[in-house]
Ligand SMILES: Nc1ncnc2c1ncn2[C@@H]1O[C@H](COP(=O)(O)OP(=O)(O)OP(=O)(O)O)[C@@H](O)[C@H]1O
């Protein structure tokens with residue numbers, strides 16, 4: 194246990210080394226566009242995390258931009274996952290339904306989401322609905338496609354067993370089909386985590402007055418290099434955190450799958 | 455309780471079609487234990503899947519308690535030949551055994567108890583909390599037998615249920631099947647490739663021909679007293695019947711080898 198932890202930490206030696214090299218190189222270069230990591234970290238702290246303790250150290254800027262972004266990210270991602278899994282399992286189990294809808298799905302999923310944002314703008318207006326629509330549309334496809342796949346190719350013998358022992362439709366769905374499709378579904382969900390973060394930013398570049406993406410846009414227009422780097426760093430850290438949280442959940446839910454291989 | 459008339463089944467169509475069942479006729483009375491033997495690949499599993507309503511045969515008729523089998527009849531359990539893919543790997547062994555019992559109107563505690571009882575009968579008392587993939591092949595096979603036993607079906611279909619267990623366990627399981635049948639009055643259809651086993655546990659032994667399968671012979675097993683692994687197997691009637699079944703099966707296998 195301790196050994197494996199040390200082993201894992203051991204492999205992280207590359208991180209401080211890279212930071213140190215970056216720091217030295219940036220100090221040497223003295224270029225405005227290439228600030229040292231210590232400067233970026235300090236700026237992140239001052240800009241977002243130096244607020245009062247009662248507000249969990251969040252500054253006004255953090256409350257105004259990071260929180261709305263995160264809220265929309267979580268809401269949009271959850272909605273997309275729910276939609277993707279429910280529709281995917283229904284399509285995967287019904288050959289007729291998927292026959293009708295699959296051309297439509299393949300057309301829709303090949304549209305690049307950023308291109309569709311102006312269309313959504315016309316449809317749902319500016320602000321949070323637009324961002325949510327962007328995130329949902331950008332994220333739902335891998336979940337949907339993988340759920341269809343997972344629900345369609347279920348071992349015959351599992352279904353035969355369910356039929357012979359007279360499982361109800363509900364038991365068949367919750368105790369057989371969903372668990373059997375879960376490895377595929379989770380593969381789709383994992384892709385969607387990374388996509389959601391990207392869509393969170395992209396969807397805020399249009400018709401938005403708040404959010405990390407919007408903040409990035411402002412910083413860009415003001416040539417506020419430090420804030421641009423700060424937002425980049427924040428996104429990187431968020432990406433790592435979400436992925437780690439997702440993997441923890443996956444390990445719990447799919448423990449049987451890993452072990453059974 | 456079970457009547458099969460001129461059952462035929464052909465897999466596929468056109469030149470690649472394979473005729474698995476070539477007109478099977480069979481009647482099974484309530485409470486009987488009927489063994490089916492036949493060469494490998496002759497269509498035994500196909501026959502069983504048709505009875506279970508898992509496969510729509512291309513011809514003929516199956517009546518279960520007088521009604522044609524359209525879907526899986528109620529109160530029917532199957533021990534599948536491929537037991538490893540029949541237990542669900544995402545739930546514990548006890549949950550696997552208990553899962554079908556909900557429709558029997560048992561509450562959670564009763565289901566659990568029934569599952570543990572059945573597991574104990576197949577000598578898996580300690581394995582309820584494990585996952586199927588933590589068990590050996592023979593243990594998985596016994597777990598799937600336990601699931602069928604706990605379900606208390608009126609008709610139990612068993613497809614080579616003792617294929618992966620050692621000789622001693624196999625004898626124990628044969629006796630278990632006999633006990634369960636006596637106690638709960640089930641009708642059992644048991645497919646096996648072990649000729650001794652078919653004569654030992656069966657009231658009747660049905661010998662199938664090579665594909666397309668037909669009933670070659672329907673032998674009634676008449677042995678005195680309750681079956682006993684030692685004395686029954688040395689009884690002259692047993693020895694004679696075993697030889698007869700062996701000849702019937704082997705004769706057909708010889709042909710299968712020369713044509714197949
Ligand atoms: N789904 C299928 N599609 C096409 N052919 C099949 C299918 N299932 C079985 N068969 C063929 O039908 C024949 C009978 O198969 P079946 O599984 O019923 O044999 P079996 O008597 O149970 O054999 P074994 O003793 O080896 O289990 C075999 O030749 C097999 O190749």
Ligand SMILES: [Mg+2]
Pocket residue numbers: 498499500535613
């Ligand atoms: Mg078979």
